[in-house]
Amino acid sequence: MGERKLALVTGGSRGIGKACALELAKNDFDVVINYAGNTEAANATVEELKALGVTAEAVKFDISNKAQAEENITKILEKYGRIDVLVNNAGITRDGLFVRMSDENWNDVINTNLTGLFNVSQIVAKTMMKQRFGSIVNLSSIVGLSGNAGQANYAAAKAGVVGFTKSLAKELGSRGIRVNAVAPGFIKTDMTKDLDETKILDLIPIKRLGEAEDVAKVVKFLAVDAAYVTGQVLRVDGGLIV
Ligand code: NAP
Numbered sequence: 001m002g003e004r005k006l007a008l009v010t011g012g013s014r015g016i017g018k019a020c021a022l023e024l025a026k027n028d029f030d031v032v033i034n035y036a037g038n039t040e041a042a043n044a045t046v047e048e049l050k051a052l053g054v055t056a057e058a059v060k061f062d063i064s065n066k067a068q069a070e071e072n073i074t075k076i077l078e079k080y081g082r083i084d085v086l087v088n089n090a091g092i093t094r095d096g097l098f099v100r101m102s103d104e105n106w107n108d109v110i111n112t113n114l115t116g117l118f119n120v121s122q123i124v125a126k127t128m129m130k131q132r133f134g135s136i137v138n139l140s141s142i143v144g145l146s147g148n149a150g151q152a153n154y155a156a157a158k159a160g161v162v163g164f165t166k167s168l169a170k171e172l173g174s175r176g177i178r179v180n181a182v183a184p185g186f187i188k189t190d191m192t193k194d195l196d197e198t199k200i201l202d203l204i205p206i207k208r209l210g211e212a213e214d215v216a217k218v219v220k221f222l223a224v225d226a227a228y229v230t231g232q233v234l235r236v237d238g239g240l241i242v
Contacts, residue, residue, distance in 0.1 A: 185237025
């Protein structure tokens with residue numbers, strides 16, 4: 001029997017991250033999900049993952065805290081010996097008009113949605129370089145490509161994810177590591193539960209909001225199947241921007 005492959009999905013307890021974790025488990029990956037605070041949701045997701053016949057566990061740490069990220073990922077590596085796929089999914093919103101945006105709301109979003117990727121990816125990339133194998137998929141957003149009123153912090157972080165993705169792809173490609181991003185449009189999760197659907201549907205050629213699974217399938221494609229694809233940002237937005 002060959003060695004088992006391991007995927008680490010940040011923010012894998014709910015929403016898009018959970019769907020990514022399940023999709024990778026369906027493709028026979030053992031999965032470690034990370035989460036910030038909602039232990040009940042994380043444990044429920046772990047049970048769903050285990051029901052698919054793979055090894056799964058949830059690890060709580062704040063990706064915006066480098067010491068916490070390093071300590072916990074080091075433990076994961078000691079236990080499993082490898083990370084084949086990293087999905088940098090965890091993210092938050094703190095929306096508000098720019099002129100009134102607090103320093104705290106700016107910093108929280110940048111620290112989680114951009115610096116969090118630095119914190120997690122650096123230690124994982126070192127392992128992938130030793131393995132000479134690995135694949136990283138980052139969650140950007142269409143907002144990072146087009147901007148959005150009321151989301152200057154979020155758009156800046158998600159645009160940063162695009163530059164980060166392309167730079168890592170160039171730096172790590174020769175070590176057998178691919179790095180890509182997805183840019184979802186409006187996806188039905190807790191993050192978007194307060195959106196007024198009727199106002200958005202007109203803008204979407206496919207005439208529905210996305211499901212978390214719609215994104216997860218593309219993440220799995222980039223992470224696993226797309227062997228000659230790196231440095232790309234793939235929109236998953238029902239045609240919102242073409
Ligand atoms: P969600 O339902 O709000 O779930 C967020 C996940 O991230 C949860 O598992 C949460 O953990 C975790 N998390 C938040 N802050 C964290 C931190 N500091 N450290 C570790 N984990 C943290 O979000 P989602 O809608 O699935 O979004 C997932 C990703 O897709 C995000 O990067 C988001 O920006 C991006 N995205 C979403 C949409 C959309 O329409 N939903 C569109 C474009 C891009 P807890 O459960 O413990 O809180």
